[in-house]
Amino acid sequence: MDISFQINGTLRSVDVDENTPLLWVVRDVIGLKGTKFGCGKAACGACTLHVDGEAVRSCSYAVKYAEGKNITTIEGLGDADNPHPVQQAWMEEVVPQCGYCQPGFMMATAAMLDKTPNPTDEDIDANIVNVCRCATYYRMRKAIHRAAELHTANAQNS
């Protein structure tokens, strides 16, 4: 079945079983590997991406729901020349260790900051519940607060 959606600003059409998890379409059909498989059960958050600006765990999201929607993955969040504030903060605080779970955390954080631009520690605890086995949480928290500063500054400048 043909399903069409925008992904990182590009219109894509894919011919796959409509119940295929979006994660596998993004990774194996479209070839964007930044969105990770961790559990396939919507439990770890490694596959988090944005659908119409909302954080979605793509391993548990049938691709049919993506029809006509706007998807953003870590590759579309920003790049080295134009990093998203979250990515900028992640680099400033040198957050990643193994790095595998980090795209999911950054996507969840970006979704949170869009709605909660100045999150408290309690907001962070309630919103960011992904799993990081290297346990980089201490630096992540610092990076999230830093990202909020950068995000606010960007909003004021634009």
Place this chain on the structure above:
Amino acid sequence: MSKEKKDKKGFSRRKFLVRGAVGIGVVLGTGYLTRSIWRRGIAGMINTAESPYMGDTKTPPLWFEVTAENQIILHSPKVEMGQGAFTGLAQIAADELEVDVDRIKVVHAATSTGNIDGFGTGGSTSISSLWMPMRELAATMREMLKNEAAKALNTSPASLQLNNGVITGGGKAITYGEVVAGVQEWEIPKTPPLKDLKDYKFVGQPVARVDLADKVFGAPIFGMDATMPDMLYGAVVRSSLIGAKYKGADTSKAEGMPGVVKIVKEADFVGVVATSRMAAENAKKAISVDWEVDRNWESEDIEAMIQVGQGDPVEIQKKGDAKGLLEAEEGLITAEYKSPIGAHAQLEPNGAVAYVEANKATVMISTQVVEITRSEVADRLGFSKDQVNIVPTFLGGGFGRRLHTPNAIQAAVLSKAVGKPVKCFLNRKEEFQNDTFRPPTHHVLKARLSEDGLIETIEHNVSSGDVMFGSALTPGFLDPIVGADIGAWRGGMIQYGAIPNFRAVSWRVKLPFSTSWWRSLGLLANTFAIESFMDELAIKAGKDPVQFRLDQIQDDKAGQRLKAVIKAAAEKAAWKDEVVDGRAMGFAASTDANTPCAHVVEVSIEEGEIKVHKVTCAMDPGIAVNPDQVRAQCEGSIIMGMSAAMYEQMKVKKGALTPTIYGPYQMALMRNAPKEIDVVLLQNDDKPGAVGEPPMGPIGAAVANAVFRLTGQRLREMPLQLV
């Protein structure tokens, strides 16, 4: 992966071979090392031995390449699993090569071209084992470049100036890349004198991780991101039940399913190859396997096996007459502690992409044991090792889980069956049920105090499932020589050398499921038991627990380093042995692989749960090549250790290990992580030591000790749960 391939097309490079001047593995005699005194000797030796680099020392493997664009490519024999090895190695090489760190690109050495460390990557040895080899290699290469540049510039090597990849002399300049392009035969000089530590520009500095951008922008660098042209997807059927033996399978339902390319039946497993991952997973579910199971295990069965007094005891440490002195009941203080089965739960599942052709095989895989994986794949395919090329990728977490990666074999077998590249990964349930778990432990501690309130005698007995024994890393013939499992008793010795009588005994239990290396091995559980007991003894003696420890540490170099971290942690945390504003502090210390570490934690009880607010960590790893990444390892180790000590446990129900998913397998999340972690780094050694595991040691006991001060509850079982 695809990115690297593209780069290769664009570059015209010459292989630049440098002979490695490296350490040699310890050779153990096997004839007569069976008596306990020998075993204790070995235990003591292993406890303090530095792990050498165990790579190829005979042939000149590929260490460095210089591209025409003047970039230096460093082929790392250690894999990058988050510990920061690539960054540290780049710093070391940059200093001796007189280039900036960003001129060096670090890649994983493939077995076809690079050097392989037979030991693998683990045991907190990535930097410590390569500290001297990497300096010598880089310095040698620098001299080779200078010698050739001198010829090209028609001047003497001594007159040359080196500045970030450009060599000037005699009024002219030439880049490293240009030098390399003009040389056919290299002369390898004697290893030159190494630079003085104070002259290093990058070693000792908090250089940003070299893999930072890749990891922040989502580059496809992990094993699970690997692809090959025309790649198919595989899946292998696994049983949920402990000890299940494969007897055969009915695959008729799966055979016609959409996307299925081939069902592959082997003597020991059945798998499927399909056109997509979902097609392979769906077909797998339709395969009905005949498993033979001897017994349906339960948690109670396992607990009954893990008991001090059962199995084979080996005395790993002895001073004075601890055994005799502890026979009398009077004044005897005893306590028992326990730790549960722990899962690795690393985020990237195990798997591989393999392509088996007529007479060669290529496997892309995230593994900690490149050499072992090559041998296993070669054996299964009937190939020589030279016919198998293992291409290591970045690891989505290691933690010891990838010290055996037989999944490479399965991917290779599936690929051979279809003649195309096959990607085959475990799903999460399989990952939880086929883990090489941290074994459960049981500890019995006994002690008697002297009249002056110090420890007269102490004994630690630990019962544990295997860690080293039976693992892919160690040949079986070592077991009877070593006697006790060095992984199981890691951290199990008494580190307070001024105590007149002490003894440590390790009891081996073989469990029905796989137990093996888990970050820091026995350190977390053994330190939890010993350092909780030390706290109990300090309270019995009416002494401050920090001073109580300081008073019983011997005065040699190891003792001085341990005392220094204990004092540093207590001072930085403003240690107080009292409850203030509903918060209490807890203290614990350990020495692991010659790296002493002490933690002070600050804890309160919130909504009935233990809340860790702050951890002050003092650690002495010797030279910190990258202090920022040493701190990062401390932070991660502390929170991962908290997670294991406070939340995690696997159970056995109806023959299966459970749970099989994050959440029910409760782990520390953002909200459980301390908001403050204050790391004090001491550097009282003249070389880099272990970093990635030692900070895990004291965390469980430190939290339990704080909880006792706050609530009066002495929690002697991990995960720590308030009554």
Place this chain on the structure above:
Amino acid sequence: MKKTLLPILSIMLLIGSVSIGFGYSEKEGEELSRSSVNELPQQEQNESLAAFNTMMKVLTHKRCVNCHPAGDRPHQGEDSHVHNFGVRRGPDNHGVAALRCETCHQEENNEFSGVPGAPEWSLAPLSMAWEGLNRIEIAKSIMNPAINGGRSLEETVKHLTEHELVLWAWEPGVDADGTPREKPPVPKEKYIAAVKKWAETGAHIPTE
């Protein structure tokens, strides 16, 4: 991609105004019962009570109560444990900014992940908390427009018998481990018939 707070705020205001508009008192709510049960013939009384019993076997089942929690946290599973990962109710009963119900739950069960799904997957509002209530109290809350979202008896019956999120209870799918979730102890058709019967016979709530 970016969403302003404005639409969310206006939706919240709208919800607020709706509930204000239907601000009945509890007494008025009880008046939804069309007649006193005592006026019915004995047989019909018995049928009404039986229907009530059947209906409440469903409404007190964990498939319903897990998402009618008394506090800030949804429950899940056959043992009704607090939802993993500290998931919260949020201001609109759909979770918080980056952890919406819809972050994981879609309009259908996901057979690959075992994550359950149905249209409008969310928590019942706090006013409709059933956790800790007995069946009498739950029934009263259903019949009280002050807290049931302003539903009339007819609308309540429609919600109980036709809403896809309610009927999901009979198609609860499998959990993460692949184990089928327990269904309510009464078949769906029998439950629907019981709700209707109960409503037809006066929607009487027994006193104990």
